[in-house]
Amino acid sequence: xxxxxxxxxxxxxxxxxxxxxxxxxxxxxxxxxxxxxxxxxxxxxxxxxxxxxxxxxxxxxxxxxxxxxxxxxxxxxxxxxxxxxxxxxxxxxxxxxxxx
Amino acid sequence: xxxxxxxxxxxxxxxxxxxxxxxxxxxxxxxxxxxxxxxxxxxxxxxxxxxxxxxxxxxxxxxxxxxxxxxxxxxxxxxxxxxxxxxxxxxxxxxxxxxxxxxxxxxxxxxxxxxxxxxxxxxxxxxxxxxxxxxxxxxxxxxxxxxxxxxxxxxxxxxxxxxxxxxxxxxxxxxxxxxxxxxxxxxxxxxxxxxxxxxxxxxxxxxxxxxxxxxxxxxxxxxxxxxxxxxxxxxxxxxxxxxxxxxxxxxxxxxxxxxxxxxxxxxxxxxxxxxxxxxxxxxxxxxxxxxxxxxxxxxxxxxxxxxxxxxxxxxxxxxxxxxxxxxxxxxxxxxxxxxxxxxxxxxxxxxxxxxxxxxxxxxxxxxxxxxxxxxxxxxxxxxxxxxxxxxxxxxxxxxxxxxxxxxxxxxxxxxxxxxxxxxxxxxxxxxxxxxxxxxxxxxxxxxxxxxxxxxxxxxxxxxxxxxxxxxxxxxxxxxxxxxxxxxxxxxxxxxxxxxxxxxxxxxxxxxxxxxxxxxxxxxxxxxxxxxxxxxxxxxxxxxxxxxxxxxxxxxxxxxxxxxxxxxxxxxxxxxxxxxxxxxxxxxxxxxxxxxxxxxxxxxxxxxxxxxxxxxxxxxxxxxxxxxxxxxxxxxxxxxxxxxxxxxxxxxxxxxxxxxxxxxxxxxxxxxxxxxxxxxxxxxxxxxxxxxxxxxxxxxxxxxxxxxxxxxxxxxxxxxxxxxxxxxxxxxxxxxxxx
Numbered sequence: 001x002x003x004x005x006x007x008x009x010x011x012x013x014x015x016x017x018x019x020x021x022x023x024x025x026x027x028x029x030x031x032x033x034x035x036x037x038x039x040x041x042x043x044x045x046x047x048x049x050x051x052x053x054x055x056x057x058x059x060x061x062x063x064x065x066x067x068x069x070x071x072x073x074x075x076x077x078x079x080x081x082x083x084x085x086x087x088x089x090x091x092x093x094x095x096x097x098x099x100x
Numbered sequence: 101x102x103x104x105x106x107x108x109x110x111x112x113x114x115x116x117x118x119x120x121x122x123x124x125x126x127x128x129x130x131x132x133x134x135x136x137x138x139x140x141x142x143x144x145x146x147x148x149x150x151x152x153x154x155x156x157x158x159x160x161x162x163x164x165x166x167x168x169x170x171x172x173x174x175x176x177x178x179x180x181x182x183x184x185x186x187x188x189x190x191x192x193x194x195x196x197x198x199x200x201x202x203x204x205x206x207x208x209x210x211x212x213x214x215x216x217x218x219x220x221x222x223x224x225x226x227x228x229x230x231x232x233x234x235x236x237x238x239x240x241x242x243x244x245x246x247x248x249x250x251x252x253x254x255x256x257x258x259x260x261x262x263x264x265x266x267x268x269x270x271x272x273x274x275x276x277x278x279x280x281x282x283x284x285x286x287x288x289x290x291x292x293x294x295x296x297x298x299x300x301x302x303x304x305x306x307x308x309x310x311x312x313x314x315x316x317x318x319x320x321x322x323x324x325x326x327x328x329x330x331x332x333x334x335x336x337x338x339x340x341x342x343x344x345x346x347x348x349x350x351x352x353x354x355x356x357x358x359x360x361x362x363x364x365x366x367x368x369x370x371x372x373x374x375x376x377x378x379x380x381x382x383x384x385x386x387x388x389x390x391x392x393x394x395x396x397x398x399x400x401x402x403x404x405x406x407x408x409x410x411x412x413x414x415x416x417x418x419x420x421x422x423x424x425x426x427x428x429x430x431x432x433x434x435x436x437x438x439x440x441x442x443x444x445x446x447x448x449x450x451x452x453x454x455x456x457x458x459x460x461x462x463x464x465x466x467x468x469x470x471x472x473x474x475x476x477x478x479x480x481x482x483x484x485x486x487x488x489x490x491x492x493x494x495x496x497x498x499x500x501x502x503x504x505x506x507x508x509x510x511x512x513x514x515x516x517x518x519x520x521x522x523x524x525x526x527x528x529x530x531x532x533x534x535x536x537x538x539x540x541x542x543x544x545x546x547x548x549x550x551x552x553x554x555x556x557x558x559x560x561x562x563x564x565x566x567x568x569x570x571x572x573x574x575x576x577x578x579x580x581x582x583x584x585x586x587x588x589x590x591x592x593x594x595x596x597x598x599x600x601x602x603x604x605x606x607x608x609x610x611x612x613x614x615x616x617x618x619x620x621x622x623x624x625x626x627x628x629x630x631x632x633x634x635x636x637x638x639x640x641x642x643x644x645x646x647x648x649x650x651x652x653x654x655x656x657x658x659x660x661x662x663x664x665x666x667x668x669x670x671x672x673x674x675x676x677x678x679x680x681x682x683x684x685x686x687x688x689x690x691x692x693x694x695x696x697x698x699x700x701x702x703x704x705x706x707x708x709x710x711x712x713x714x715x716x717x718x719x720x721x722x723x724x725x726x727x728x729x730x731x732x733x734x735x736x737x738x739x740x741x742x743x744x745x746x747x748x749x750x751x752x753x754x755x756x757x758x759x760x761x762x763x764x765x766x767x768x769x770x771x772x773x774x775x776x777x778x779x780x781x782x783x784x785x786x787x788x789x790x791x792x793x794x795x796x797x798x799x800x801x802x803x804x805x806x807x808x809x810x811x812x813x814x815x816x817x818x819x820x821x822x823x824x825x826x827x828x829x830x831x832x833x834x835x836x837x838x
Contacts, residue, residue: 023715055807083737092795
């Protein structure tokens with residue numbers, strides 16, 4: 001599981017790559033800490049290479065979303081694959097994020 | 101009370117009004133006929149009375165006159181006998197007036213020159229005045245009797261003649277006196293006319309006679325001369341005296357008319373008084389024989405028909421009263437009719453509400469499909485509920501959740517709406533309790549506490565709850581005073597059941613759970629007392645033996661369904677009861693357990709410890725299994741996620757923090773479904789009791805956690821938890837091939 005964060009056009013862009021299972025979630029949550037403090041910048045999560053996400057991963061994304069919303073910014077999920085999109089649908093989270 | 105206009109609009113009242121109108125018309129017609137008839141009767145009565153009066157008065161008058169005529173005739177002989185000596189004639193006259201008080205005066209007017217020594221005109225005349233009789237010779241230059249009517253007319257007639265009566269002013273006794281003169285020609289023995297013998301008589305008695313008695317009290321009589329002179333009439337004291345001139349005129353007019361037309365005697369004249377407008381009738385007639393005086397009687401309408409008018413008013417009044425009464429009766433009956441109508445509407449409304457209640461109650465029942473779970477081969481149920489009334493106090497339910505069949509049957513004491521209401525409450529409680537508890541004793545306890553707390557009406561409920569674990573066939577159940585279910589296996593037996601107390605009796609009663617293993621192919625048959633207490637016409641009860649005998653036929657039968665059993669028992673009840681009315685709600689339910697023997701095409705096991713670092717190992721294991729089964733990637737993805745979430749749940753909660761524990765994951769497949777059984781020896785923890793997520797909340801409202809078990813439920817076909825022998829056993833399963 002690999003993550004990276006860069007700033008692009010005033011947005012925080014995080015790229016997730018690989019399988020975000022419960023074991024990986026602990027590390028990923030630490031790596032994505034900057035996203036919890038976006039300071040009003042919109043957050044983009046690039047999911048093109050994200051193959052899998054468990055509920056622990058969903059919890060991290062929901063946490064990012066809550067703090068972003070509190071700061072008045074958006075969280076954009078980009079390039080979700082079908083399976084992951086289905087998980088977002090099942091949990092109702094899909095309507096809370098901006099999905100591109 | 102309804103406004104009148106609204107009541108009038110009702111057809112019943114319209115009919116009533118028509119009835120009143122018809123009754124009024126009929127009554128009016130009857131009255132009119134009666135009136136006409138009585139009018140005719142009274143008219144004839146009037147005619148009769150008037151004619152009688154006229155005749156009577158005429159006879160009376162004629163009688164009096166006859167007396168005078170006789171008197172004159174009697175004395176005429178003396179006159180003739182003494183005609184040779186005028187002095188004797190004078191004596192006769194004097195004697196006559198002295199002997200007859202009715203005779204005011206008597207005179208003999210001799211033909212002129214009869215007694216040369218006495219002058220050309222000679223008329224001895226006797227008269228009584230102030231009680232003394234006097235005799236005078238009346239003739240003289242200023243009293244030429246030959247020119248007087250009594251003399252000239254009598255001689256002309258040649259027979260005794262009555263003169264018209266006249267009012268003599270002060271001739272007699274110094275007062276006005278109605279008098280008349282009767283005179284006759286005197287012929288001496290030689291046959292020569294000697295003169296005219298005349299007497300004056302008072303007609304005062306006439307007035308008395310005429311006004312003595314009348315046909316009607318206010319009537320009056322008139323006497324007229326032949327020439328129409330009014331001779332006798334009521335005095336001014338008479339109530340209708342003022343009508344006299346009018347009546348007099350009318351009689352004379354009609355007499356002239358009569359003479360002109362030459363027709364017969366006109367007898368009656370209708371008139372209306374010029375004084376007071378009263379209607380009246382004049383009846384008049386000539387007296388028969390001489391003198392041809394006319395007699396008239398006047399009668400007044402109000403007297404003649406007064407009774408009739410009074411009767412008419414009375415009739416009208418009573419008719420009106422009757423009509424008002426009739427109207428009132430109709431009005432009241434219409435009102436009560438309306439009330440009845442409203443009451444029947446109300447009844448209809450209650451009826452339809454009860455029907456709705458029944459439909460509602462029926463929707464609470466599980467669907468009556470056969471089989472109950474078309475996608476399952478291991479379990480089938482069938483239930484039947486026949487309320488004795490529209491709504492009943494029996495209840496039943498069954499459903500499968502997490503590979504467990506929850507079922508219940510109950511009977512609320514009493515019948516009808518109150519029972520149905522309690523039944524609804526208990527049913528709702530059952531549904532909510534089972535969502536977080538799979539232990540029937542706990543569910544029962546829940547129900548009991550709530551039932552006791554809200555039990556002001558002291559109703560109780562006998563209840564039976566069963567929870568059948570479908571993968572294992574373990575049946576856990578709890579009874580609350582309900583009828584003991586029948587177990588139909590190789591033979592028919594009763595389920596070993598502790599009676600316990602019904603719900604709603606003692607709040608802190610401890611309900612005990614019982615447990616058996618349901619053998620494949622066996623059926624549990626549940627019922628309410630409507631079955632055992634069903635009564636035939638002789639009030640004999642069905643009992644338990646009869647249905648057990650019916651069910652015995654199904655023992656060992658493989659190709660049977662719960663529906664067939666329920667039908668057979670229902671038919672048995674029907675034929676037992678016969679035509680008797682259903683006395684109580686009847687509820688039957690059969691649960692048949694037929695698990696299939698899986699031919700496992702795959703079985704694998706993975707042992708893990710309770711560490712999150714084990715998750716990739718687990719995921720590899722699942723991936724290997726799904727690829728062995730050549731599962732398509734998205735399904736494989738779902739299994740991977742579901743199993744990870746289920747196992748992570750165990751890792752997180754089964755063992756105390758810091759202790760190491762084992763987790764076993766078994767994978768099994770028959771080639772079409774894949775099942776994972778996750779077991780651990782940790783503390784008892786049923787993950788299926790949680791896992792509800794509200795997916796409609798906003799980001800702010802959404803809790804961070806709780807998604808794991810929810811995802812398992814969503815992704816898998818079934819999730820089932822059992823705690824067996826100190827182990828938590830979670831089974832998740834999904835079909836991957838149709």
